[in-house]
Amino acid sequence: MPPFLIRFSSRALRAFGLLFLVLPIAEACASEYRQPALGGPDAPALHAVAMTFDDLPYVMAPGASPQANRAAALSANAAILDTLRRHAIPVTAFVNEDKVQALGAEGPRLVQRWNEGAFVLANHGFHHFDSNTLTPVQVEREITQGEATIGPLAHQAGRTLTFFRFPYNHVGDTEAKRLALSDIVHRHGYRLAATTIDVEDYLFNDAYECAFAHARSDAMGKIERAYLDYVRVEIPYYRALDTRVMGREIPSIMLLHSNRLNAVVLPAIIDIFRKDGTRFITLEEAQADPAYAIEPRMATVYGPMWGYRWARERHIAVNGALEPEAPAWIRGYCKTN
Ligand SMILES: [Zn+2]
Numbered sequence: 001m002p003p004f005l006i007r008f009s010s011r012a013l014r015a016f017g018l019l020f021l022v023l024p025i026a027e028a029c030a031s032e033y034r035q036p037a038l039g040g041p042d043a044p045a046l047h048a049v050a051m052t053f054d055d056l057p058y059v060m061a062p063g064a065s066p067q068a069n070r071a072a073a074l075s076a077n078a079a080i081l082d083t084l085r086r087h088a089i090p091v092t093a094f095v096n097e098d099k100v101q102a103l104g105a106e107g108p109r110l111v112q113r114w115n116e117g118a119f120v121l122a123n124h125g126f127h128h129f130d131s132n133t134l135t136p137v138q139v140e141r142e143i144t145q146g147e148a149t150i151g152p153l154a155h156q157a158g159r160t161l162t163f164f165r166f167p168y169n170h171v172g173d174t175e176a177k178r179l180a181l182s183d184i185v186h187r188h189g190y191r192l193a194a195t196t197i198d199v200e201d202y203l204f205n206d207a208y209e210c211a212f213a214h215a216r217s218d219a220m221g222k223i224e225r226a227y228l229d230y231v232r233v234e235i236p237y238y239r240a241l242d243t244r245v246m247g248r249e250i251p252s253i254m255l256l257h258s259n260r261l262n263a264v265v266l267p268a269i270i271d272i273f274r275k276d277g278t279r280f281i282t283l284e285e286a287q288a289d290p291a292y293a294i295e296p297r298m299a300t301v302y303g304p305m306w307g308y309r310w311a312r313e314r315h316i317a318v319n320g321a322l323e324p325e326a327p328a329w330i331r332g333y334c335k336t337n
Helices: 010-015 025-033 066-086 097-102 106-112 136-145 150-156 175-187 201-213 217-246 261-274 285-289 306-313 330-337
Strands: 047-056 091-095 119-123 251-258 278-281
Touching: 025 330, 047 097, 047 106, 047 201, 047 261, 047 285, 066 261, 091 097, 097 106, 106 150, 119 150, 119 285, 201 217, 201 251, 201 261, 217 251, 217 261, 217 306, 217 330, 251 261, 251 285, 261 278
Parallel strands: 047 091, 047 251, 047 278, 091 119
Antiparallel strands: none
């Protein structure tokens, strides 16, 4: 199931009143961490981020033909990998086995390219399953069958699969389920991948695919600009949220998807981080920070970022309504164009 079919972000939490009141988070913390422009290549990094890509090898367009999707997957993967290599950025790539199989013989070849050097494969399940609708036994099957391609590839490279991330970041909708799923993840030798920055790229990509299908290059440019504007506000928003909740700045973990839009704008996203004084680290390095030592103990139907989970756990009031929203025209784009 494509990610945009289920609303799972922190926005959903607001509606249920799980988070409440208080200070404008960004304002409260930004001054402490506002940095001067970088002085040059040797200037010290002020922030750290681990880049992660989900739904590998590629988020296919629902209405496109298999041939068109295969061509798009090849060109998007080439563009994303080229950008990451050019900027020497490590990345962890979360794979859905069904998406590998949908690409035929090309699937494993594409995935292998994310299994080299500073690129590391990770498990995202066989299907893009929703754990809210599955039993723990079914989830365990998703995890083990999710290793069909990436397990042997990692092994051949002398690596082991370290991280698992639940689709939609759905870690368990009841406490009993959360504990059962956490136990399964650990029993299979995984660490749960954390996620701290969500830029709703799936929403923008949904609109982008629609504009692409209608050959609206003007609209595609407009969507790219709107997306980057949103990335520019969401990165500091989530960094400030985590800083406020943890009492210090911690390494961020950025969630992106392997899709048409990110293939085009990834250089600009990297530029946003670089200008912000951010260095790129591996997911393993990020999660070596003590902040990530214990998984958030919060059962939820939704998939909020870790900052919101930590806030709830620590009884720190934050006002999720202060989080900027993606523009309404992006959400409605495919319905009106
Ligand atoms: Zn996903």
